[in-house]
Amino acid sequence: xxxxxxxxxxxxxxxxxxxxxxYENGIKDILLLERDQYLGGLLNQCIHTGFxxxxxxxxxxxxxxxxxxxxxxxxxxxxxxSLRSFVVRLEKDKTLTYLKPGGLFTVRPRALxxxxxxxxxxxxxxxxxxxxxxxxxxxxxxxxxxxIEGLLPGKEVVIIGSGDIGLIMARRFTLEGAEVKGIxxxxxxxxxxxRNVVQCVEDFGIPIYFNHKVLRIHGSDRVEKVxxxxxxxxxxxxxxxxxxxxxxxxxxxxxxxxxxxxxxxAGVIIDKRTNSPVSTEVNKTSVPGIFVCGNSxxxxxxxxxxxxxxxxxxxxxxxxxxxxx
Amino acid sequence: MNLYDIAIIxxxxxxxxxxxxxxxxxxxxxxxxxxxxxxFGVSKSNSGIIHPGTQNPPASLKGKLCVQGNIxxxxxxxxxxxxxKEAGELIVAFSEEEAGRLIQLKxxxxxxxxxxxxxxxxxxxxxxxxxxSGEAIAALYAPTAGIISPYRWVxxxxxxxxxxxxxxxxxxxxKKILAKKPRFEIVTQKGAFGARFVINAAGLYADxxxxxxxIKNFKIKPRKGEEFLLDKKLEGLTKHLxxxxxxxxSKGILVTRTSDGNPMIGPTAEDVDDKTxxxxxxxxxxxxxxxxxxxxxxxxxNDVIAxxxxxxxxxxxxxxxxxxxxxxxxxxxxxxxxxxxxxxxAIALMVAGILRDHGLLLKxxxxxxxxxxxxxxxxxxxxxKTKKLIKxxxxxxxxxxxxxxxxxxxxxxxxxxxxxxMDGIKFRTRAQAGRCHGSFCTTRLMKILAQETxxxxxxxxxxxxGSELVKTGRVSD
Numbered sequence: 001x002x003x004x005x006x007x008x009x010x011x012x013x014x015x016x017x018x019x020x021x022x023y024e025n026g027i028k029d030i031l032l033l034e035r036d037q038y039l040g041g042l043l044n045q046c047i048h049t050g051f052x053x054x055x056x057x058x059x060x061x062x063x064x065x066x067x068x069x070x071x072x073x074x075x076x077x078x079x080x081x082s083l084r085s086f087v088v089r090l091e092k093d094k095t096l097t098y099l100k101p102g103g104l105f106t107v108r109p110r111a112l113x114x115x116x117x118x119x120x121x122x123x124x125x126x127x128x129x130x131x132x133x134x135x136x137x138x139x140x141x142x143x144x145x146x147x148i149e150g151l152l153p154g155k156e157v158v159i160i161g162s163g164d165i166g167l168i169m170a171r172r173f174t175l176e177g178a179e180v181k182g183i184x185x186x187x188x189x190x191x192x193x194x195r196n197v198v199q200c201v202e203d204f205g206i207p208i209y210f211n212h213k214v215l216r217i218h219g220s221d222r223v224e225k226v227x228x229x230x231x232x233x234x235x236x237x238x239x240x241x242x243x244x245x246x247x248x249x250x251x252x253x254x255x256x257x258x259x260x261x262x263x264x265x266a267g268v269i270i271d272k273r274t275n276s277p278v279s280t281e282v283n284k285t286s287v288p289g290i291f292v293c294g295n296s297x298x299x300x301x302x303x304x305x306x307x308x309x310x311x312x313x314x315x316x317x318x319x320x321x322x323x324x325x
Numbered sequence: 326m327n328l329y330d331i332a333i334i335x336x337x338x339x340x341x342x343x344x345x346x347x348x349x350x351x352x353x354x355x356x357x358x359x360x361x362x363x364x365f366g367v368s369k370s371n372s373g374i375i376h377p378g379t380q381n382p383p384a385s386l387k388g389k390l391c392v393q394g395n396i397x398x399x400x401x402x403x404x405x406x407x408x409x410k411e412a413g414e415l416i417v418a419f420s421e422e423e424a425g426r427l428i429q430l431k432x433x434x435x436x437x438x439x440x441x442x443x444x445x446x447x448x449x450x451x452x453x454x455x456x457x458s459g460e461a462i463a464a465l466y467a468p469t470a471g472i473i474s475p476y477r478w479v480x481x482x483x484x485x486x487x488x489x490x491x492x493x494x495x496x497x498x499x500k501k502i503l504a505k506k507p508r509f510e511i512v513t514q515k516g517a518f519g520a521r522f523v524i525n526a527a528g529l530y531a532d533x534x535x536x537x538x539x540i541k542n543f544k545i546k547p548r549k550g551e552e553f554l555l556d557k558k559l560e561g562l563t564k565h566l567x568x569x570x571x572x573x574x575s576k577g578i579l580v581t582r583t584s585d586g587n588p589m590i591g592p593t594a595e596d597v598d599d600k601t602x603x604x605x606x607x608x609x610x611x612x613x614x615x616x617x618x619x620x621x622x623x624x625x626x627n628d629v630i631a632x633x634x635x636x637x638x639x640x641x642x643x644x645x646x647x648x649x650x651x652x653x654x655x656x657x658x659x660x661x662x663x664x665x666x667x668x669x670x671a672i673a674l675m676v677a678g679i680l681r682d683h684g685l686l687l688k689x690x691x692x693x694x695x696x697x698x699x700x701x702x703x704x705x706x707x708x709x710k711t712k713k714l715i716k717x718x719x720x721x722x723x724x725x726x727x728x729x730x731x732x733x734x735x736x737x738x739x740x741x742x743x744x745x746x747m748d749g750i751k752f753r754t755r756a757q758a759g760r761c762h763g764s765f766c767t768t769r770l771m772k773i774l775a776q777e778t779x780x781x782x783x784x785x786x787x788x789x790x791g792s793e794l795v796k797t798g799r800v801s802d
Contacts, residue, residue, distance in 0.1 A: 035724065086724040088730060099715070100722055101720065104708070122761070125630070129607050130604050132633065134787035134794055141764045145795060150798055151782060152795060152796050221790075221792040222791060
């Protein structure tokens with residue numbers, strides 16, 4: 001068993017900022033675990049601009065924003081970065097077990113910062129009935145397929161929900177030559193940022209249907225169409241308003257959920273509704289010495305806010321460790 | 326033209342169980358499955374319950390085969406290294422009138438030979454099934470009910486049949502069956518095959534296949550069932566499989582669980598006309614929730630993490646398993662609805678008997694490999710064991726699916742064992758079956774599948790031709 005002052009789980013914007021901040025606040029023995037083969041997390045697939053406006057007062061792409069922190073952390077030799085490292089277990093005393101190709105390791109830190117990000121809600125979580133053909137993707141998966149893998153998921157797209165990733169993907173699909181036939185939003189307004197509605201949807205003339213819901217997905221092998229209807233204030237469909245949109249692809253963009261299954265394993269109290277830790281103060285959890293920051297603490301609109309709150313988490317963890325001595 | 330002693334049409338649990346049983350004899354066997362992989366038809370949507378035999382008419386063939394099948398499945402599962410969990414079932418009564426019906430149910434089941442049945446009272450239920458509704462007043466307890474993974478079961482039956490020399494040809498649809506005495510000629514889209522005996526285990530399409538050889542004495546009517554899976558966090562929700570009292574057409578809405586530990590609620594039972602209608606509905610969801618609430622009031626609709634629909638191939642009340650004298654050598658195994666999964670090994674024995682009765686010599690092979698080597702799933706083993714595996718092979722430490730903890734090694738092994746599609750990988754390994762439904766691991770799985778099969782990523786499908794995941798890509802693909 002290895003002992004460490006501080007372990008940080010997650011090498012996305014939250015983990016990077018927290019690690020650097022903890023170092024700057026006097027902690028020198030830091031291990032950062034990242035399950036992917038590179039740092040930067042989800043920012044790597046966010047090749048659009050709009051990052052850093054608040055924090056750097058500049059307009060950056062996601063990879064550029066991440067790169068500023070990656071360069072910085074790589075210069076700090078006392079932060080050990082372990083890639084392809086997947087945490088499988090977390091115990092009450094903060095002992096972590098993680099897998100890496102070739103080995104299974106245990107480490108017990110004095111403080112732990114979880115920066116595990118969030119995942120997208122699925123079609124199943126919002127109970128959209130119908131069939132289960134190929135062609136249904138979370139907006140984030142479609143983004144990865146196009147931007148990282150160079151694969152275009154489909155040619156005629158309907159987007160369920162108007163979350164930011166969905167809005168951004170509406171533009172991305174259009175730029176790749178696909179036709180976005182509509183965005184279906186059950187609420188009367190968008191759940192994304194206004195700037196995304198303007199720049200990604202309205203500027204491209206993409207139809208957006210507020211107060212509408214998808215009643216059913218059709219198609220046996222591949223998506224063929226969706227049935228849509230208008231809803232009343234109680235989100236119930238209004239009879240006679242049903243219509244079909246033919247499409248080969250459905251993107252689901254109905255919200256994000258913090259990824260906190262690991263700390264739940266360690267007995268941290270989680271709010272069942274939001275999947276965030278129950279907390280008296282930002283970044284804190286019910287277990288002393290376990291901190292949560294970034295989108296795993298709560299889902300933020302801007303990466304700039306993730307950075308600022310994660311820096312605070314780094315500082316809080318540093319103070320906690322110093323307080324133990 | 327390739328010639329065989331036996332041609333089996335249909336790669337579901339029935340067809341593969343027959344193939345495996347017959348593979349112990351000196352016979353040449355071929356099995357045709359029209360889908361990309363075995364288990365992709367009726368079997369994949371099965372609820373995975375190995376029934377004790379409690380809810381069948383006493384004189385029925387399906388009742389008899391179910392009771393035999395329950396015993397045979399245990400032995401076969403050990404031989405094939407498939408997880409079988411004995412969970413026990415409770416058929417729950419909510420009124421005095423229902424409690425009275427339990428007595429008749431118990432008598433009927435005992436007449437069929439179902440062992441160790443017991444009627445239990447409210448006090449017993451409180452103690453042994455604490456989340457069961459307080460309204461329940463009694464139950465019929467059948468301890469021999471069990472759980473198995475229906476698709477892994479079919480895959481392993483198929484794999485062992487192949488090890489013993491059977492040929493399994495997937496993606497081949499039978500178009501015509503010509504009687505050219507003394508053999509049949511089976512015409513597929515990829516050529517014709519000759520066989521002395523044809524066994525029709527074509528599930529929903531058994532009536533169409535039967536008609537190809539001139540036998541039109543039954544019709545398959547699909548009966549749809551919608552099932553809803555709950556979060557694995559609720560694994561301990563119930564100890565037993567919970568049933569209401571059965572109706573005429575189904576066993577009702579149940580609270581069970583999968584062999585991987587997710588509680589499952591359902592199924593509905595609705596007669597439909599379309600043999601391809603696998604859609605779930607909001608009415609189905611409401612019905613299932615209502616039925617499940619009656620048994621376990623604490624179930625919350627927000628705990629539902631996945632759902633699917635399946636079709637039962639119904640041909641009247643009972644199974645049809647017979648040699649068709651008007652087409653000598655043609656055996657129908659049709660209408661295998663519930664409890665078909667349980668009965669399958671018994672059906673296979675019965676079919677072997679029919680073959681013998683019709684002149685086929687069943688001579689045992691000198692070497693029959695009845696055991697299959699178990700594959701490891703990281704999600705299902707203790708961490709100390711994982712450590713040993715990684716020492717042996719580093720790629721066990723390369724996690725592909727984070728929600729269900731599936732390694733690259735397991736994915737490659739699944740492909741080596743016959744997975745050719747994304748669903749095939751999911752059913753075998755659980756990769757994509759967790760909370761994120763494949764959002765994080767799909768691209769990696771596509772790459773591994775492409776690498777291992779030599780296909781382009783553009784050719785990677787969800788479940789066979791027509792279900793390609795992506796439409797276009799870079800020229801290099």
